[in-house]
Each structure stands twice: as C-alpha cells, then as structure tokens.
Amino acid sequence: MRIDPETIERARKGDDVAFSAIVQAYRKRILGAIARIIGRPEDVEDVAQEVFVRLYFSLDQLRTPEVFEPWLYRLTVNAAYDYLRKQRRRGESRMADLSEQQIVAADAVASRDAAWEESRRAGYREQVQALLQEVSEEDRILLILKEVEGLSLKELEKIYRVNENALKVRLFRARQRALRAFEKSQAARRAGTAAC
Amino acid sequence: MSEEDRLAELFRIYREACPDPEPGPDFMPGLWAKVEARRRSARTLWRWTEAFVATAMALTLALAVYSFRQVDPGLHPFSYVEGAENDENFETFAYEELAHLEPPPNQELR
Numbered sequence: 001m002r003i004d005p006e007t008i009e010r011a012r013k014g015d016d017v018a019f020s021a022i023v024q025a026y027r028k029r030i031l032g033a034i035a036r037i038i039g040r041p042e043d044v045e046d047v048a049q050e051v052f053v054r055l056y057f058s059l060d061q062l063r064t065p066e067v068f069e070p071w072l073y074r075l076t077v078n079a080a081y082d083y084l085r086k087q088r089r090r091g092e093s094r095m096a097d098l099s100e101q102q103i104v105a106a107d108a109v110a111s112r113d114a115a116w117e118e119s120r121r122a123g124y125r126e127q128v129q130a131l132l133q134e135v136s137e138e139d140r141i142l143l144i145l146k147e148v149e150g151l152s153l154k155e156l157e158k159i160y161r162v163n164e165n166a167l168k169v170r171l172f173r174a175r176q177r178a179l180r181a182f183e184k185s186q187a188a189r190r191a192g193t194a195a196c
Numbered sequence: 197m198s199e200e201d202r203l204a205e206l207f208r209i210y211r212e213a214c215p216d217p218e219p220g221p222d223f224m225p226g227l228w229a230k231v232e233a234r235r236r237s238a239r240t241l242w243r244w245t246e247a248f249v250a251t252a253m254a255l256t257l258a259l260a261v262y263s264f265r266q267v268d269p270g271l272h273p274f275s276y277v278e279g280a281e282n283d284e285n286f287e288t289f290a291y292e293e294l295a296h297l298e299p300p301p302n303q304e305l306r
Binding site for chain 2: 053
C-alpha cells in the first residue's frame with residue numbers, strides 16, 4: 001500500500017486533505033496504467049481525473065481500507081472501458097495516432113544516443129501495442145493489468161470479482177490469443193526480412 | 197526461448213519502455229474543479245428533486261381537498277342498509293317477487 005489506512009479512513013469521512021494525499025500517492029501509477037490501456041497520451045489526464053472524481057464520490061462505499069488498491073484499479077478499469085466505448089462510438093483510431101506521436105517525440109530528442117534509445121523503446125511500444133490491438137478490449141486490459149502492471153491473481157480477483165480459477169482460465173485464454181497474434185506478427189516480420 | 201517466454205519478455209520490456217507519465221501542473225486544480233462541478237450539479241439535481249416532490253405533495257393535497265368538497269352531501273345521506281330500512285316499498289317489492297312464483301289460478305296441478 002502506498003498510503004496508510006488512517007489516511008484512507010480520514011478521506012472516507014470527507015477530509016479533503018487526506019483525499020489529496022491519496023491522489024498524490026497514486027496519480028502517477030494510475031496515469032501509467034491508463035496510458036497503457038487507452039493508448040492516447042492527450043486523454044490520459046482526463047481519464048485519470050475521472051477516476052479520482054469517481055473515487056471522491058464513492059469513497060464512503062469502501063468497506064475496509066485493505067481493499068482500497070484493487071478498488072481503485074477497478075475504478076480505473078471501468079473509466080478506461082467507458083472512455084474506449086465512447087471512442088468506439090466516435091469511430092476514432094487510437095494506436096495509429098500514438099505511433100505518429102511517438103515518432104515525433106523520438107525525433108525531438110536532441111542527443112543521438114537518446115534518440116536511438118527512444119526509437120528502440122518506441123519500437124517495443126509499437127510492437128506490443130500492435131499486438132494488443134489484435135486481441136479484444138477485455139483481453140487487452142486483463143493482460144496489461146497482469147503482465148505489465150504486475151498485479152497478482154489475488155488483486156485481479158478483487159478487481160474482476162471472480163474466483164481464482166475463472167480468472168486463470170480467462171488469463172490463459174487471453175494469453176493464448178495474444179500468443180497467436182505474436183506468432184503471426186513474428187511470421188510477418190520474418191517474411192518481410194526475407195523479402196528484403 | 198519459447199514463444200511464450202518471448203511474449204513475457206516483450207511485456208517486461210514494454211513495461212520499461214512505458215514509464216508512468218508525470219502529471220501536468222494542472223492535474224490537481226483540474227481534478228478539484230471537476231469535483232466541485234459534480235458537487236454543484238448534484239446539489240442542483242437535489243434541489244430540483246426537492247422542488248418536484250414538494251410540488252407533487254402540494255398538488256396531491258389540493259386535489260384531495262377539491263375532491264372532498266365536490267362530494268354532494270345530499271346525494272348519499274345514508275348507507276344502503278339504512279336506505280332499505282327506511283324504504284317502505286322495499287319489503288313489498290320482495291313480497292311481490294315471491295308472489296310471481298305461484299302458478300296461475302286456472303292451471304291444474306298434477
């Protein structure tokens with residue numbers, strides 16, 4: 001836990017200073033998780049603010065401070081889903097914009113070494129994001145939470161409110177689908193290299 | 197290295213390649229502005245709900261008073277039983293009904 005249970009308890013009772021302390025402790029982590037889930041840097045802060053606004057108005061429903069972190073992640077996942085649903089309705093593409101921004105960001109790096117490092121990172125980011133685009137929204141969020149955010153099965157159980165076995169099955173299937181997409185992308189890459 | 201291990205490795209590298217972004221300077225002021233805006237809209241909604249409930253209650257009361265005054269006290273001054281008791285023709289009517297059950301005098305009984 002990044003914050004002590006007393007602070008959470010005070011925030012639950014309406015202490016705005018305690019709430020600010022919670023936001024400051026978790027905002028970076030939540031921003032990171034949202035950035036990886038939605039893939040649009042310009043909207044990350046908006047979605048993160050929405051998460052904390054929801055937290056502010058629903059803190060009184062939190063039963064115990066021990067379940068705070070999974071609960072915050074649940075709010076994050078829900079806000080990300082809502083955002084993605086809205087985006088889908090608008091019919092906007094997400095990852096295509098991101099790649100362009102990454103290229104621009106990489107180009108902007110002054111030092112040649114830093115530029116090389118940034119382009120290498122951008123390459124990985126693009127590869128994983130392209131891979132995650134191949135699986136469903138549900139699989140993508142589950143894989144990000146487990147494989148990238150590093151959440152444990154126990155934490156995921158609390159977030160998804162399903163038992164461990166059901167979660168393992170979901171995770172296994174999501175991983176299999178990602179793996180198939182990965183194999184496909186590797187085969188395409190090999191074919192591309194051979195053609196050159 | 198199996199494909200599964202490579203996938204796990206790729207996710208690990210991705211995690212490192214995507215550090216958590218720093219929040220902008222407007223993050224906290226923006227958050228509090230949103231909290232305040234939602235509080236305000238919740239208060240407005242609550243006020244509207246209160247006004248609606250109060251209006252509905254006042255209308256119900258007014259309708260109840262109006263319908264109570266509309267009842268004509270001369271129309272039903274007593275209950276059905278009281279009416280039957282006071283009505284002299286009531287029993288006669290019942291007797292006449294029974295009289296119809298007797299056979300006509302010119303018909304022979306078998």
